[in-house]
Amino acid sequence: MPRKQSDYLAALLADEGEGERSCDPPAPAPERTRATTLLSRESALARVASGEVRQVTQLLLDPARVRVWRGNARSNAYLSAENCGELIRSIIAEGGQKVPAVVRRIDGDPDHDYEVIAGTRRLWSIRWLRANSYPDMQFVAQVANLDDEAAFRLADLENRARRDVSDLERARNYAEALRVHYGNHQARMAERLNVSKGWLSKMLRVATLPxxxxxxxxxxxxxxxxxxxxxxxxxxxxxxxxxxxxxxxxxxxxxxxxxxxxxxxxxxxxxxxxxxxxxxDRSDPFTRYRHDGADGRPAISVQVINRQGVTIRLHRGSGLGADDLSAMFRALLTRLDSDGHPLN
Structure with a gap:
């Protein structure tokens, strides 16, 4: 190391102790210890300069100015003090949030400055703590420069290790990402996520559950x-x-x-x-949906119910007029709706 750089590095080391100076001169450090410290610092600075190691700045943010990225699989609707209880207790015990979330800057939103890519539970927990006796709690985050596809992959990587993110949430998130980020090419998406095509196909099928x-x-x-x-x-x-x-x-x-x-x-x-x-009951599965006329002849019945819709049959010879058939039809629609077959 050139002497000027060595002297500068030594000065940096000396500056670290300025906050606790005493009137007496410090005792000289052993030569071997000082050399080892200088070499370690030199190595660390060299790794940063080469790009091998990146310096990450952590920010303390007002959680009210942070929103959740819409591309994240986790549903905020199911977060509560109960299922976030362990995290909340950990934050209290440690005097604050220790693991930073990952956020990115946003423009054009007067109410928010950042959005969370990874760390939705941490954001929710800090908000809850601020509203419940810990008003000074701040949200710890590091800023990343990510496009939407990279943000999706980062969020997915974190969610894979979270038991409280359900397969259904992830499946529907995958279905949306397939359309938005990968042009409906499953093979390309599987490659980017480093998952098997068969597994991804099953997840996408689960997303179709009504x-x-x-x-x-x-x-x-x-x-x-x-x-x-x-x-x-x-x-x-x-x-x-x-x-x-x-x-x-x-x-x-x-x-x-x-x-x-x-x-x-x-x-x-x-x-x-x-x-x-x-x-x-495979013999007559739609008995509950059949309405008969006064003489017991069928008037209106359901023939098929599937994912494409419902096939309803009006029978001849029931002896009923239009008003009676209309009333039966409305009753049939109500029953279909209550049984989980809404037509709207």
């Missing part, structure tokens, strides 16, 4: 990849619509259990009932 079926579960977080993919396959062969119909009945039962103070049905039981629904 909301009427998801409503049967106590929480969308209960929908995991393997049973979700099995349900998608079953729906492909459910021409009679018995699975969505059973899902509507389970959803109603789940609400009644919550109202009555009972625990919700476990996800495994919900999946079992949905998969068993087509096996219950």
């Amino acid at each position: 909301d009427a079926v998801i409503a049967a579960f106590a929480s969308p977080a209960d929908v995991q990849l393997k049973p979700g993919y099995t349900l998608v396959q079953a729906l492909d062969h459910d021409d009679t619509g018995t699975i969505p119909a059973e899902a509507g009945r389970i959803a109603h039962e789940q609400k009644q259990r919550v109202t009555g103070g009972l625990p919700p049905l476990p996800a495994a039981d919900v999946v079992r009932r949905l998969l068993d629904a087509p096996k219950q």
Whole structure:
């Protein structure tokens, strides 16, 4: 090392102790220790200068000025003091947030200066703490310069290690990313994410589960990849619509259990009932949707329920007029809607 650089490095080391100076001159450090420290600092500076190591600046941000990036898989609607409790207690015990989130600067939003790419739970927890007896808590973050596709990959990498990000959330996030970032090319997306094409294909299929079926579960977080993919396959062969119909009945039962103070049905039981629904009555699966005329002849009935829609048949010879048939049709639509087959 040239002497001028060595002297400058020594001066930097000396400056670090200026905050605790005493009147007495410091005792000289052993020569070997001083040389080792100088070499370590020289090596560190050389690595920074070469680009091998980047210096990262952490910012203390007002969480009210930070929003969540819309491309993140995590749904804020399901974050609560209960499922963020461990993180909240950790932040309190450590006197603040120790692991920084990753954010990027945004323009054109008068209410926010940054958006979170990775660290949604940390942002939520800091906001909760500021509203609950810790008003001075600040959000610790580091700024990254990322485009949307890189931001998606970074957020996905973090979410893979999070048990509280459900497979359904990730699947729907993947489906959106496939369209927005990868031009609907699954092979390209799999390569960029470093995942198998088969696994990605299954995740994308799970994203197609209809909301009427998801409503049967106590929480969308209960929908995991393997049973979700099995349900998608079953729906492909459910021409009679018995699975969505059973899902509507389970959803109603789940609400009644919550109202009555009972625990919700476990996800495994919900999946079992949905998969068993087509096996219950294959002889006349649409009996509950048939309305008869005064002489017992069928007047209006459902022929097919599938993911494309509902086929309704008006029968000749029922002896009913237009007003009666219209009333039956409206009643039939109400029952279809309550069973998870809305037509709107």
